[in-house]
Amino acid sequence: MNPDQFRQPDGFYALPAPAKLNLFLHIIGRRDDGYHLLQSTFQLIDRCDTIELRVRDDGQLVHLNPIPGIAPESDLCIRAARLLQEQTGCRLGMSLRIRKILPMGGGVGGGSSDAATVLLALNRLWNLNLSRQMLMDWGVRLGADVPFFLFGRTAFVEGIGERMTEVPSLDQWFVVLHPRVHVPTPEIFCDERLTRNTPPLIVRVLNSAATKNDLQAVASRKFPLIQKHLDWLGQFGEARMTGSGSCVFAKFASQDAANQVISQLPDEMTGFIARSLSQHQLYEFAD
Template sequence: MHIIGRRADGYHLLQSVFQLVDLNDTIELRVRTDQDVVHHNPLPGVDPQDDLTVRAARLLQQHANISAGVDIRVEKRIPMGGGMGGGSSDAATVLLALNQLWGVKLSRQALMTLGLKLGADVPFFIFGRNAFVEGVGEIMSAYDTPDAWFAVLHPQVHVSTPAIFKDERLTRNTPSITMRGLNVAATRNDLQAVAMSQQPRIAECLKWLSQFGPARMTGSGSCVFTICASQSDADNVISSTPEEMTGFAIRSIAQHKLREFASE
C-alpha cells in the first residue's frame, strides 16, 4: 500500500496489490414487490440507512429506476475496522446480486463506476480479480498472485481510515512503480506506521507475528498478516497465539464468487 501523492481535492493517490481471500460475510437478499429497502439485522450502533448494503441497493434502484425493493440480512464474519474490505465487499455483492435479481443487467464497468460512489474499494470487488490498483482505488489491472495461506491477527481495535489519511505523519511521496517492475518483497504499507502510532496494539500483534515470517498490516488496519507455506503452517501459527490475541487462517482465491453476475 504505497501512497504516491495527493490530489487537489484531498483524495490520496495509491498503488497497491489487492488480494481476494476466502473469508466472507453471508448476505441474504429477497426481492420485494414494493420499493422499500429493509435491513433486518443492522449492526449495533449503525443506522440502517447508513449501512453500505442499504446504500448500495438504493443507489442501483435509483440509477436504474427500479420499482422493486429488497429485504437484506447480513451475517458478519469479516472483522469490522480491520482493513479487510468487509463493508466494501458487502456493497459490491449487493450491487452484483441485485443486478441479476432486479434484471438490471448493467455491465461490469457500469457497476464499478456506480460502486465508486459508495467507496474507493467497492469497484475492486466488482472487478472480481486480484489486481494491481492505482489512482484513488478505481484504476485496476488484473494481477496474478500465487496461491497462498495467510495467518491473520485481529488486534480488536478499530482504525479510522479517514484519521490515518489526515495524519500529517503519513508518507505521501513514495516513488511510483510499475506492475511489471513490482517486487513484493521490496514494498511496504505506508499506512502501517501511522496506524501503529494511533493503536499500539497493532504493533504488539505485528511483533508477535513476525517470529513466523515477514508480517504486515492489511489496508488501513487493524488486521495484520503473514504469508504461510500451507494450511497446516497457518493453522499452527493461529493455534499458538496468546490468549489475548484473536486470529484465523485464510487462503487466497483468484476470483470473486459473483464475478459472473456482470457482463464485460
C-alpha cells in the same frame, strides 16, 4: 452462474462477501483536492461475510438485522440497493440479513464488500443485466474499495483506488490477526508523519520490488496494540498491516504452515487463517 445454487429453503439467497488484503500499500503523492495517490495490490481471500437477501415486489428495502449503531438507511447495503433503484428505475425491492464475521475498521474491506455483493446479486436477481464497468462506476459513490470487489480479481490498484490492472493471484494461505481497535482511516491519512513520496512502481516489476505499507508506521504508533500483533506474527514470517489497519497478516505456502502458527496464538489475541481467491465467487453475476 445460476443464482439458485445460493437459494435457501426460506427463499433467501445466501451470498458471499469476501475480504481483501492489501499485500502492500504505497502513498506516492497527493492531489490538490487532498486525495492521496496510492499503489497497492488487492488480494481477495476466502474469509466472507454472508449477505442474505430476498426479492420483494413492493419496492421496499428492509434491513432485518441492522448493525447496532448504524441506522438502516445509512447501511452501505441499503444504500447500494437504493442506488440501483435510482439509476435504473427498477420497482423491485429486497429484504436483507447480514451474517457479519469480517471486522469493522479492520482494513479488510468488509462494508465495501457487502455493498458490492448486494450490487452483483441484485444485478442478477432484478434482471438488470448491467455491465461490470457500469456497476463499478456507480459503486465508487458508496466507497473507494467497492469498485475493486466488483472488479472481482486480484488487482494492481492505482490513482485514488479507481484504476485497476488484473495481476496473477498466487495460491497461498494467510494468517490474519485482528487487534481489537477500530482504526479511523481519515485520521491515519491526515497524520503529518505519513510519508507521501514513495517512488511509483510499474506492474512488470511487482514480483521483484521491495514493498511495504506506508500507513503501518503511523497506525502502529497511534495504536500500540497493532504493533504488538505485528511483533508476535513477525516471529513466523514477514508481518504486515492491511489497509489502514487494524488487521495484520503474514503469508504462508500451505494450510498446514498457517495452522501451525494460528495454533500458537496467545489467548488474548484473535485471528483466523484464509486462502487466496483468484476470483470473486459472484464474478459471473456481471459481464
